[in-house]
Amino acid sequence: MSDSNHIDAWATYFKSFNRIHQAIVEEIKAIGLPPMEVYDVLWTLEQAPEHRLRFADLSERVYLDRYNITRLADRLEEQGLLVRKRCPSDRRGVWALLTKQGLELRREMWKSYKDLIHKHFSGQLTSEDHKDLVRILGKVWKEKEYEKDVGDCGGS
Amino acid sequence: MSDSNHIDAWATYFKSFNRIHQAIVEEIKAIGLPPMEVYDVLWTLEQAPEHRLRFADLSERVYLDRYNITRLADRLEEQGLLVRKRCPSDRRGVWALLTKQGLELRREMWKSYKDLIHKHFSGQLTSEDHKDLVRILGKVWKEKEYEKDVGDCGGS
DNA sequence: CAAGATTGAGGTGTCAATCTTG
DNA sequence: CAAGATTGACACCTCAATCTTG
Numbered sequence: 001m002s003d004s005n006h007i008d009a010w011a012t013y014f015k016s017f018n019r020i021h022q023a024i025v026e027e028i029k030a031i032g033l034p035p036m037e038v039y040d041v042l043w044t045l046e047q048a049p050e051h052r053l054r055f056a057d058l059s060e061r062v063y064l065d066r067y068n069i070t071r072l073a074d075r076l077e078e079q080g081l082l083v084r085k086r087c088p089s090d091r092r093g094v095w096a097l098l099t100k101q102g103l104e105l106r107r108e109m110w111k112s113y114k115d116l117i118h119k120h121f122s123g124q125l126t127s128e129d130h131k132d133l134v135r136i137l138g139k140v141w142k143e144k145e146y147e148k149d150v151g152d153c154g155g156s
Numbered sequence: 157m158s159d160s161n162h163i164d165a166w167a168t169y170f171k172s173f174n175r176i177h178q179a180i181v182e183e184i185k186a187i188g189l190p191p192m193e194v195y196d197v198l199w200t201l202e203q204a205p206e207h208r209l210r211f212a213d214l215s216e217r218v219y220l221d222r223y224n225i226t227r228l229a230d231r232l233e234e235q236g237l238l239v240r241k242r243c244p245s246d247r248r249g250v251w252a253l254l255t256k257q258g259l260e261l262r263r264e265m266w267k268s269y270k271d272l273i274h275k276h277f278s279g280q281l282t283s284e285d286h287k288d289l290v291r292i293l294g295k296v297w298k299e300k301e302y303e304k305d306v307g308d309c310g311g312s
Numbered sequence: 313c314a315a316g317a318t319t320g321a322g323g324t325g326t327c328a329a330t331c332t333t334g
Numbered sequence: 335c336a337a338g339a340t341t342g343a344c345a346c347c348t349c350a351a352t353c354t355t356g
Contacts (some may be wrong), residue, residue, distance in 0.1 A: 005283060005286045005287070006273070006274060006278035006279075006281075006286060007270070007273070007278070008286065008290055009277075009278055009281065009285070009286035009289045009290055010273045010277050010278055012289060012290045012293050012294065013173070013277070013289060013293065014219065015219050015297065015299065016293040016296060016297040017169070017173045018219045018220060019219070019297050020296060020297060054338080054339095055338075055339065056337085056338060056339080063170065063171050063174045063175070064174065065325070065326090067325070067326060067327080068324095068325070068326065068327090068340090069339095070339065070340055070341085071324075071325075071340095072324090072325095075324095087338095090333080090334075090337095090338090091332080091333055091334085092332070092333045092334065092337060092338045092339075093333095093337090093338060093339085094338075094339065094340095114163070117162070117163070117166045118162060120296070121165075121166055121169070121296050122162035122163070122165055122166055123162075124295050124296045125162075125165065125292065125295055125296065127161060129165070129292045129295070130161045130162060130164065130165035131161070132288055132292060133165045133168060133169060133289075133292055134164055134165055134168045136281065136285045136288060136289055137168050137169060137172040138168065139280050139281055139285070140172060140176060140276070140277050140280045140281065141171070141172040141175050141176060143171065210316080210317095211316075211317065212315085212316060212317080221347070221348090223347070223348060223349080224318090224346095224347070224348070224349090225317095226317065226318055226319085227318095227346075227347075228346090228347095231346095243316095246315095246316085246355080246356075247354080247355055247356085248315060248316045248317075248354070248355045248356065249315090249316060249317080249355095250316075250317065
């Protein structure tokens with residue numbers, strides 16, 4: 001196959017993602033929910049053992065712009081969605097600890113998010129399509145495995 | 157199939173895109189090339205008839221954040237990559253007109269971009285994968301058709 | 313008044329420099 | 335000195351006015 005097919009695949013991947021992402025973000029804003037970055041952080045913390053991660057680990061796992069998680073955490077802490085706590089055994093590290101409020105907001109957000117995902121993406125595909133997508137995209141990217149137990153203070 | 161497959165497909169799509177995008181952006185920065193937003197604008201103009209578009213049309217076609225194309229255009233104009241020109245027959249509109257310098261930069265950028273796309277994406281897929289991707293993603297998103305000839309001053 | 317583009321104010325992202333702890 | 339996080343300065347994005355032209 002010629003080289004142009006490679007480029008077509010990328011172009012389709014790139015353009016489709018951006019358009020779908022734009023559409024979802026727009027609706028999220030219209031509903032009045034916090035943006036995806038917030039969801040990303042809350043969900044990442046919720047999945048972590050004891051709902052907490054050190055900032056270094058958190059920024060590694062987040063799927064959006066990860067530079068300077070400090071600023072984003074400031075805002076989330078102001079809103080009561082997480083709290084900071086110095087790590088007792090290594091006082092250089094700081095935990096971001098999900099609050100009950102943060103957990104509830106994440107669940108609330110999901111109710112809308114899942115509908116939007118279905119509306120703009122999954123709903124237009126068959127089960128075969130879903131499987132094929134996961135198989136193909138799995139070739140270019142594999143989710144990193146994180147240890148579920150990060151011990152007292154984690155460690156990246 | 158259970159609902160979780162729909163979500164898996166989205167999660168894979170979302171995460172893979174962000175990771176690949178991050179990786180490419182990182183390398184682009186390391187090389188010292190302008191970011192993708194710039195490429196996007198230059199390429200969009202290059203494809204347009206006479207290498208020019210009104211700002212309203214340009215912002216519609218661009219595949220990244222499109223709010224306030226004015227600011228981005230300011231920077232590109234400072235760098236000599238495009239020039240502004242009032243549209244003679246409708247003086248409300250303004251053309252963004254690609255310069256020779258802008259065209260050359262776009263071509264120069266492509267030399268690196270295509271290698272990065274191959275390295276982080278296309279190169280790890282078969283021709284079948286490419287075809288399947290285009291077919292599947294085509295279901296959730298179709299490229300808008302723009303008239304090639306936008307007349308004297310275009311019109312969105 | 314509506315459409316097209318710009319401006320100003322404020323929010324957010326980014327990088328380098330800094331502070332603290334190991 | 336190295337690792338983890340924060341801060342300050344600056345670039346950039348976003349939204350609501352604003353200005354101009356039809």
